[in-house]
Amino acid sequence: MKKFFIVATIGLLVIGLSRCHKAELTPVSGYDDRYSGGKATVFDESSHALTHSIDGMGERDQRVHELGDQAFESKFVAPPAPVFGGLGSIFNNVSCINCHRNDGGGFPSAGSATSGLLMRISQAGQDPHGGPMAIDGYGTQLQDQSVYGFQAEVSISISYTETPFNYPDGHTVSLRSPTYTLQNPYIPFGVPYMLSPRLAPPVIGAGLLDDIPESTILGFVDEGDQNGDGISGKANLVFDPESGQTRVGRFGLKSNTSSLLVQVATAYQQDMGITSYVQPNESSHGQNQWPSSTDTGKPELADSTLNFTTFYVRTLAVPARRNVNDPEVRAGSILFNQINCSGCHRPTVMTGPDFTVPQLSGQRIHPYTDLLLHDMGDGLADDRPDFLATGKEWRTQALWGLGLLQRTTGTAFYLHDGRARTIEEAILWHGGEATKSKQAFTELSLTERNQLMKFLNSL
Amino acid sequence: MKKYFILFSFSFAVLSACHKASDTGGATTDFATLEDQVITDFTNDIVLSQYSGLLSASLTLQSSVGSLTTITNETNQAKAKTDWKNMRSIWEQTEGFLLGPVESNDYDPNTDTWPTDYTQMDSLLANNDFEFTTNNVKNLSQSLRGYHPLEYMIWGKGGSKTPADFTARQKQYMVALIDDISSNNVQQLYNDWFGAADYKSQVLNAGKGSTEFSSRKALFLNMVSAMSDICGEVAGGKMKEPYDAYDSTITESPYSSNTLIDFKNNIIGLQNVYMGLNGGKGLHDLVAAKQSALDQQIQTKISAALISFNQITERYEQAIYSQRIQVKNTMDLLDDVNDLLENDLTDFINTNIKD
Numbered sequence: 001m002k003k004f005f006i007v008a009t010i011g012l013l014v015i016g017l018s019r020c021h022k023a024e025l026t027p028v029s030g031y032d033d034r035y036s037g038g039k040a041t042v043f044d045e046s047s048h049a050l051t052h053s054i055d056g057m058g059e060r061d062q063r064v065h066e067l068g069d070q071a072f073e074s075k076f077v078a079p080p081a082p083v084f085g086g087l088g089s090i091f092n093n094v095s096c097i098n099c100h101r102n103d104g105g106g107f108p109s110a111g112s113a114t115s116g117l118l119m120r121i122s123q124a125g126q127d128p129h130g131g132p133m134a135i136d137g138y139g140t141q142l143q144d145q146s147v148y149g150f151q152a153e154v155s156i157s158i159s160y161t162e163t164p165f166n167y168p169d170g171h172t173v174s175l176r177s178p179t180y181t182l183q184n185p186y187i188p189f190g191v192p193y194m195l196s197p198r199l200a201p202p203v204i205g206a207g208l209l210d211d212i213p214e215s216t217i218l219g220f221v222d223e224g225d226q227n228g229d230g231i232s233g234k235a236n237l238v239f240d241p242e243s244g245q246t247r248v249g250r251f252g253l254k255s256n257t258s259s260l261l262v263q264v265a266t267a268y269q270q271d272m273g274i275t276s277y278v279q280p281n282e283s284s285h286g287q288n289q290w291p292s293s294t295d296t297g298k299p300e301l302a303d304s305t306l307n308f309t310t311f312y313v314r315t316l317a318v319p320a321r322r323n324v325n326d327p328e329v330r331a332g333s334i335l336f337n338q339i340n341c342s343g344c345h346r347p348t349v350m351t352g353p354d355f356t357v358p359q360l361s362g363q364r365i366h367p368y369t370d371l372l373l374h375d376m377g378d379g380l381a382d383d384r385p386d387f388l389a390t391g392k393e394w395r396t397q398a399l400w401g402l403g404l405l406q407r408t409t410g411t412a413f414y415l416h417d418g419r420a421r422t423i424e425e426a427i428l429w430h431g432g433e434a435t436k437s438k439q440a441f442t443e444l445s446l447t448e449r450n451q452l453m454k455f456l457n458s459l
Numbered sequence: 460m461k462k463y464f465i466l467f468s469f470s471f472a473v474l475s476a477c478h479k480a481s482d483t484g485g486a487t488t489d490f491a492t493l494e495d496q497v498i499t500d501f502t503n504d505i506v507l508s509q510y511s512g513l514l515s516a517s518l519t520l521q522s523s524v525g526s527l528t529t530i531t532n533e534t535n536q537a538k539a540k541t542d543w544k545n546m547r548s549i550w551e552q553t554e555g556f557l558l559g560p561v562e563s564n565d566y567d568p569n570t571d572t573w574p575t576d577y578t579q580m581d582s583l584l585a586n587n588d589f590e591f592t593t594n595n596v597k598n599l600s601q602s603l604r605g606y607h608p609l610e611y612m613i614w615g616k617g618g619s620k621t622p623a624d625f626t627a628r629q630k631q632y633m634v635a636l637i638d639d640i641s642s643n644n645v646q647q648l649y650n651d652w653f654g655a656a657d658y659k660s661q662v663l664n665a666g667k668g669s670t671e672f673s674s675r676k677a678l679f680l681n682m683v684s685a686m687s688d689i690c691g692e693v694a695g696g697k698m699k700e701p702y703d704a705y706d707s708t709i710t711e712s713p714y715s716s717n718t719l720i721d722f723k724n725n726i727i728g729l730q731n732v733y734m735g736l737n738g739g740k741g742l743h744d745l746v747a748a749k750q751s752a753l754d755q756q757i758q759t760k761i762s763a764a765l766i767s768f769n770q771i772t773e774r775y776e777q778a779i780y781s782q783r784i785q786v787k788n789t790m791d792l793l794d795d796v797n798d799l800l801e802n803d804l805t806d807f808i809n810t811n812i813k814d
Contacts, residue, residue: 043809046681047558048688066695075568075602077576082708084574094600102562113601114565145600148582148589407671410563 031364036400036459037205037318038351038363049319049404050103050204054359057315061357068312071305072096072103076272078147079300086300088273089150090143090284092118096267096309099200103316104401104408106200108178108418110156111144116200117418118142118271119156119180122384123191129239130246130387131256137187137287141270150289157181160419165428167442175428177379178419186289194384194391197417198253202408204401205367206251207314207360210260211351212371214248220346220370231343231433233372236395238387242278250371253397253416254389264310268301276301315357318365318400323458332455335448339440344396344433346370368399368459377431380415392432403457423456424449493744494675494812500739501556501682502662505731509553510649516546517641524637527613528630531622539613544717547606551721555728558685559658559671560651566644570605573711579603580611584628591631593638605644607712609636614714666814676812682742683808686729687800693722694793698775702786707776718775723768726793729800730761746804749811757799764792 035041040054053065075095076087092115093099099106099116106116119142122132134140138153146152160176167173180195218235225232236249240258242265249255251263265278273283276299284290323329336342345368354361373393383391394416402423405412413421420426430438441449520542527535550571553561561567580603583589596604612633614620652658658671665672672678697718701709710718735741746754767789771778778786 044680044684045677046684047562048681048684051688066691070696070700075572075574075600077574077602078578078582081574081576081578085578087576094602098568098601112598113568148579149586 033324033366034320034322036321036366037208038365039359040205040208040315040317040363040365041320042317043320045319045322045404045407047102047407050202050316050401050408052317052319054207054315054317054357056359057357061311061315064308064311065315067305068308068310071309072100072312076274086272086274088143088145088147088284089282089289090146090153091273092141092143092145092271094272099271100203101410102408103204104202104405105413106409106418107411108158108197108199108413110158111152117156117158118198118200119144120196120198120384120386121193123193126385130237131239132384132386135189135191135193138189139270139283141283142182143270143273143283151186152184154185155183157183169446171446173424173428175425176419176421178417194382196254196382196384196386199413199416199418201253201397202401202405203313204316205318205365205398206260206263206316207354207357208318208351208363208365209250209367209369209371209398210314211354211360211363212250212349213352216349216352217248217250217371220372229340229343230436231340231374233344233370233374233433234388234393235371236373236386236388249387250395252386253395254386254393255371255373255395256386256389260314261306261310264313265306268306268309274301275299276306277303278306314360319404321366321458322403323454326454326458328451328454329458330455331448332451332453332458335444335452336455339444340437341441342368343437344370344372344374345399346396366400366459369396372396374434375432376429376434379429379431382416399456399459402459423453490745490748490811491814493740493748494679494814497735497740497742497745498663498665498675498678500735500741501732502659504735504737504739506556506652506659506662508737509549509731510645510652513546513549513553514641514645514649516542516549517637517645520546521637521641524609524613524633528625528634531625531630533622536613536620536622540715543606543610543613544715544720547712547715547717548720548724550606551724552728552731554689554725555730555732556682556685557689558681559662560656561648564647564651566648568601570640570644571607572601572605573607574602574709575607575611576600576602580608584626584632587628591628591635593635593642596632596635596639597643604636604639606640607714609633609640610712610714610717612636616714618714618716674812675814676808679742679745679808679812680805682732683800683804686732687797687805689725689729690793690797690800693725694790694797697722698786698790698793701775702779702783702790705779707779710776710779713776716774716776719768719771719778722775723765726761726765726768726796730765733757733761742804745811746807750807753799753803753807757796757804760792760796760799764789764796767792 042052044052053062073095074084076084078087079085087094098113107114108117109115110117120140121135121138121142122140123135125133127133132140142154144152144154144156159179162174162176165173165175180197220233221235222232236255237246238249238256238258240247240262242262247258249258251257251260257263262278265276268274268276269279270283275282280299282290347366347368349365349367351360351363351365373389373395375392376394380394381392385391414423414426415429420429427438427441523539523542527539557567612629615624650656661669661671662678665678666674697711701707711721712718733742743754743758770785771782771789773782
């Protein structure tokens with residue numbers, strides 16, 4: 001009897017206490033899928049979701065991040081000015097935040113305060129470092145705004161042609177393809193030129209991407225498509241103006257920049273006309289409207305400000321995923337792998353050691369990119385090479401934060417030039433190495449396509 | 460038999476131990492009703508009231524700028540100064556809820572960009588070919604639009620402008636500036652919420668079909684993060700930068716010396732969202748219903764920070780040199796507020812708002 005009592009007690013204890021067990025949050029993998037950025041993940045799904053620093057930084061690092069935040073938001077004004085001077089004389093926009101809205105993406109318009117699209121330009125051939133060949137008087141980027149009293153290099157007019165896309169199930173989506181017309185060039189171009197539109201991408205998680213070892217990226221390369229999935233992938237090798245060396249590219253829409261510092265400094269110089277120790281020449285250098293009065297040999301941007309901004313971008317957290325346990329989202333996640341979106345949009349990557357910001361170090365992250373170049377087909381081609389990237393190749397865009405872009409940007413636009421107004425349109429534009437996956441997507445049932453969308457919106 | 464009784468009692472205790480303390484059905488309904496009430500009151504008593512106030516203040520300022528440019532005398536200049544400050548005080552309070560159209564449609568950077576661009580302003584004023592129409596001003600860089608260029612035009616550098624200093628070109632610029640603020644921004648902002656674009660319904664229908672806010676929790680979290688953002692910006696940016704740099708040229712409204720009032724109004728703005736305005740309910744009612752100690756703490760901290768502004772008796776441009784202890788004290792108190800918002804209040808919403 002006593003035994004029965006003990007056994008029953010234990011049994012009831014087990015049953016009773018097991019009621020305390022909360023609903024399972026982590027999947028069978030043992031990891032919590034919500035942590036897209038590992039320790040550098042933040043929980044916020046509001047319009048400010050992309051604007052947070054990573055948690056747990058020391059007081060000093062936090063302060064540097066804040067100073068970088070202020071610099072990122074600062075509107076620059078024409079020199080001479082007591083603060084934030086140095087704008088132009090020609091530029092694309094006046095602050096980082098004007099293009100990277102709420103640290104998210106930009107609007108695909110050109111030449112106004114809210115424009116987030118810029119146009120690269122070059123002629124046939126390569127510069128001494130293997131990069132695009134500049135055009136005299138224009139460089140490799142068109143600045144379509146100017147300080148009052150100067151002339152913008154050009155104005156860019158954008159128009160779209162709509163084409164219907166028909167799913168096998170009869171469902172129809174309209175896709176728009178852009179046409180760019182250059183107007184009012186300040187001098188003749190002189191030579192045939194190639195253009196490449198670039199929409200400002202979200203800047204979150206850049207520190208994590210920066211910490212992925214080059215060997216990891218190179219390990220993703222499947223040259224000659226040995227595994228036969230139609231996807232090869234190629235690393236870009238680019239000139240790094242800071243070190244003077246050739247390195248694996250990872251930033252920029254064609255992986256055309258190797259480090260965050262260079263990315264930030266070049267944006268200041270090319271997009272805003274602000275010189276720094278990394279990029280000491282005005283974007284208008286050599287042009288007749290280049291105001292030699294501003295050529296003091298002294299960078300317009302304090303070294304510390306450049307470093308603050310770089311640190312800011314480096315320590316921006318990645319938003320956590322939402323609804324990871326929703327059955328529809330889980331089904332979508334399986335479809336994402338089944339139709340091999342994950343062939344390029346790699347779900348899981350490890351960062352290398354980082355001794356300055358431990359939250360970035362050795363993290364298991366979910367960027368959904370391999371940082372490699374892939375042929376995306378004729379539909380998306382810009383036909384303008386950029387180091388090793390051909391005119392058809394683009395870098396796999398990271399997908400973290402994808403579902404929050406609509407809210408953070410105001411209106412979200414997708415792909416390198418913002419032609420896609422929805423995630424679905426973006427998928428349907430995929431070609432080249434992604435043709436098989438795109439095809440498979442179109443053959444899914446409407447229910448399955450919706451599941452996949454739910455998954456993508458949970459990122 | 461007694462053993463069985465003990466066994467039963469014990470098992471009941473174990474089984475019920477895990478039962479979370481939950482409100483009765485009635486209380487849960489009440490809390491949900493309270494959530495709805497807070498959302499409705501936020502929309503009507505704060506957003507609608509403040510944005511329509513902003514609109515009428517902009518029309519008043521427009522009229523006084525009109526008078527000043529027609530009859531340029533000290534009385535009219537003083538009137539324009541007062542009306543600028545009045546409008547500014549409402550605007551700064553609305554920064555307690557920078558979410559929705561004000562952010563996504565750029566009304567904030569279009570009207571409140573800083574610093575002003577002297578160099579380009581001088582070029583514009585010197586170039587008679589440039590016509591100061593509302594539309595031309597709309598197409599200018601953001602640093603040449605909005606409150607601060609207008610402030611500069613009315614007050615002049617150091618606030619020293621006299622009626623004799625106004626040039627014809629400056630007057631044209633002023634008229635275009637206030638019209639751009641009023642018709643291209645404040646009126647549009649109001650329409651976006653309460654006109655055809657109907658952002659109001661996005662908020663009111665949070666968690667009930669709103670595409671912007673999939674749940675009420677998402678809306679409340681956005682409100683809290685907007686409060687926290689402005690608190691952090693005042694403490695860590697607007698106040699701290701000139702303070703750290705000992706530099707009065709980088710204060711927010713240097714021509715009118717309105718900087719300190721701007722700061723205070725930002726904090727009043729977030730207090731409004733927390734406490735509710737015009738008799739309506741605010742976030743505080745939600746917190747008080749579940750964790751009155753936390754509510755008290757937040758209220759006390761916000762009040763303490765607001766009161767501490769009064770100890771800064773100099774204008775801010777001067778105080779960063781001569782009243783550093785007082786300035787530091789206010790920044791510290793604001794940091795405390797921000798800690799509570801970012802952590803405790805955010806946790807509260809995450810834990811207690813279920814839908």
